[in-house]
Amino acid sequence: MPAVTHKDPGTVDTGLATAAEKVSLLAGQRAAEADATRRLSPEVVAGIREAGFARHFVAAELGGTEGSFDELTRAVVAIGQECPATAWCASLSAYSARFASHLPAEGHRAIWGASPDVVIATALMPAGRATAVDGGWRLSGRWSYTSGIDFADWALVCGSVAGQDGPPQLRFFALPKGSYGVQETWDSIGMRATSSHTLTVDEVLVPAHLSYDRTDMLTGVNATSAVAAHNVPFQAVGGLTFIAPVVGAAVGALNATAAALTGRKRGQAAELAVVRASGRVDAARFLVAQNAGVLDGRLFTPEHMARNERNATYAAEAAVEAVGLLIKAAGTGGLGEGHALQRFWRDVTSAASHVALQYDTAARKNYSAVLLGPEV
CATH class of the missing domain: 2.40.110.10 (Butyryl-CoA Dehydrogenase, subunit A, domain 2)
Structure with missing residues (x-):
């Protein structure tokens, strides 16, 4: 049997980021409804599946696209700007396939034998x-x-x-x-x-x-798959699964605030708060992109992995600070039930409480590696 060749995830564009634009539009239209009903609509769920999130990390021989961490991260952040809950589910549908890749080959066939789009x-x-x-x-x-x-x-x-x-x-x-x-x-x-x-x-x-x-997943040593994304230490991935939707939500909150600050609402204090928030949002976006680059570049040194964990936790902290500033800038109007800003604020606050985005469970245990980390 000829050897199975796999794509270089750093050079292949699977089209996920482009497909995510359509999901973003639909998710944005349904965001208020999803928040009120506490569930994504069937159309949005179908959109996540059709865009290719579930198949993103599935092996090519099973119909998957073997995509990159960078492309996935950009797609999730884009959707998060419209509906963080949709972005969260899209992100987890992709990363869950990566976790399941550690199953024996017969398990791969049981899950993806009929379709690579299994959620x-x-x-x-x-x-x-x-x-x-x-x-x-x-x-x-x-x-x-x-x-x-x-x-x-x-x-x-x-x-x-x-x-x-x-x-x-x-x-x-x-x-x-x-x-x-x-x-x-x-x-x-x-x-x-x-x-x-x-x-x-x-x-x-x-x-x-x-x-x-479970050790197989933690070490990233995959005995049943040679796909690059299936052979990544869990520590290296850090909180990227969860922080990408949060960063998208922070961008959405910034956009919602900027759109609302018109006329007399746009005073010097409000403008200053938005500028300060934008710096935090940009910093969070940069750190998340840096993490994806480490994964696609397979830089699995203790220093790089420790920095990835620190980046995710700091990005969460920066996002929380940013939406807090934006709430102050928007004033009482930003907290109205019909205003998108209060939804983004609640979503960022809730998502940033995830255990994977806490210093106690991430960067603190790698104190020395973070201080002696890789050059930026």
Whole structure:
């Protein structure tokens, strides 16, 4: 059999960024409705799928596009300017395929054999327990904050394996729709339409080919795929999955404020606040783009990976500060229910609270590497 060749993700344009423009327009038109109903419309969900987010990191031999981190990041930021919840779900649908790539080859065929556009919802935190049985694992548990679970075709969850000596082994388990339940528990004031509900599993048998050791994902060593994006240490990716929608939301908030500050509303104090906010937004955009460049350039040194984690957490901090300044600039009018700015403010505040965007779980543990980091 001839060797499988893979694209260089740094040089291939899959068309995702262009397709995202159409999704952005539709998502912007439905953003207020999505916020009010706490769910994305079927048309927006279909738009995410048709644009190619789910297939972005899927192997070419399975119909995927093997795209780059840079192209994905630009597409997510663009959608985030119109509807951060849509951008969040688009980002996770892409990155979830990357996580699932660590499954055995038979698992790849089970998930993507019929279509590369399968949407996977991922619960990264270990919250369930599994027991080894003949042919696989018996799994039970509850996973909170599983974004996009109400329109996902598959779920990928992390659980601990019972009955072993020493620390419990952590594994990921892939579950087809219908083998798990969903409890609608997501009631955050921001990112309301991400459907980040609780996934429940009760004594489900997971075949061996639908599970892999969590260490494989953390180290980025993929025994079943040679695709570049499938062989990336988790630390290097850092919070890019989650910060790109936040940065898009901050850009959206800046645009909404600038459009609203006309006439007497545009005083010197308001202009100053917008300028200060724009600096923070630009800094966040630069740092996120820098992270994507590190991933596509495969610069997986301790210094680069530590900087990526720091960049994501700092970008989240800068975005929160920016929308706070914009709220002050817009005044009471910016907090009206019909004003887009208050939605962006709530979305940024909610999304920036994600554990992946906290200093305690990211850059702080890499103190020395950050200080002695790579040249900019």
